[in-house]
Amino acid sequence: PVLLILDEAWLFLKNPIFSAKIVDWLKTLRKKHVFCVFATQEIDDAANSPIASTLVSQCMSKIFLADPDISPIAKEAYKKFGLEDAEIKLISESQMKKDYYYKSPSGTRLFQLDLDALQLALLTTDHAVCDAIEEIHGRNSREELALEILDKKQIDYTHVYQGR
Incomplete structure (x- = not known):
């Protein structure tokens, strides 16, 4: 297995050539045991990208970081990624740099990484x-x-x- 990490993914999502490649990767690399990770600081960047529908449908497992200042625009972005109001509230009440919310077809869980x-x-x-x-x-x-x-x-x- 290979882990393909795109940190600061908003940069890649804004580039039409690279975002087209991301769509291709999401639809083909799973068969080759490649797992794609997209990290971005603002959910709006992913939700409002031209490939948002592909991100939502092909990225089955999602991890959301604590976000105490969820704006109405961000709330809509969370909903695009399948979160309910109660889940969004949980994320808004979570502790920064400690709490993480996992969502997949298998279930959901708030977990903590208390790293030394x-x-x-x-x-x-x-x-x-x-x-x-x-x-x-x-x-x-x-x-x-x-x-x-x-x-x-x-x-x-x-x-x-x-x-x-």
Whole structure:
């Protein structure tokens, strides 16, 4: 399986050539075990894009972040993605950077990611750290770099090795 991640997806959705490619990917890549992830800060960007109907019909699993300031326009965008008023209210009352709302044909669930500093250091992008590591190891290195990333971010990981 392959995970295709389009972060800041609003940029891709505004480009007619790239958005046409996204439609093609959504309709064909699943057969090749490719999972597409679209991340955008505002739901309106996806809901109002020219390919919104394809996004709604082909992206069966959706994760929504907490949004305490849901505008009437955003509320309509959430509805385009199949959310009911109660679900939108739940998202508006959720805690930023902690609560996430999952919706799929299998069901829905509000869940929390309460990550510690070590986990965040490994999961978040820090361009300065990435550039420094790339300079040493080259791009797309196959070396295990987790400990080096933690060292560069000055995260203490010694407790992970205690008792081994």
